Amino acid sequence: MESPKQNPIGVPPPTCSTLAVLQQQFPQRAALDCKELALALGASWKHIDNAAAADEYPIRSLKIGGKRVFPLAAVAEFLDAGRRRRGRPTKAEQIARRAGRAAGEAQP
Numbered sequence: 001m002e003s004p005k006q007n008p009i010g011v012p013p014p015t016c017s018t019l020a021v022l023q024q025q026f027p028q029r030a031a032l033d034c035k036e037l038a039l040a041l042g043a044s045w046k047h048i049d050n051a052a053a054a055d056e057y058p059i060r061s062l063k064i065g066g067k068r069v070f071p072l073a074a075v076a077e078f079l080d081a082g083r084r085r086r087g088r089p090t091k092a093e094q095i096a097r098r099a100g101r102a103a104g105e106a107q108p
Helices: 018-025 034-041 045-053 072-081 091-106
Strands: 031-033 062-064 067-071
Touching: 018 072, 031 034, 031 072, 034 045, 034 067, 034 072, 045 067, 067 072
Parallel strands: none
Antiparallel strands: 031 067, 062 067
16 A cells, blocks of 8 residues: 655645644634634624524534534535535536436446
């Protein structure tokens, strides 16, 4: 098995996962409050707070000591999953879906 490639000074290259980026942006934190999550996502903290309180927000939250927090792992999972566009699929998406379906039918 090959060892990971190293740069000239002998340090392995950093991994750039969403969780690593969040941990770098919010060091020493296992979870984010509504205002920190809003900063990370570029959304309104009040919207996040209201939707989470109504259990309608897509990121899992916990209440610790009366304060709502969002685990970093859940935030990273949400960001990695991406969001589906609303409305009708684009022409490129329709063609890709048809091509995938046709390829699936051709295989036994």
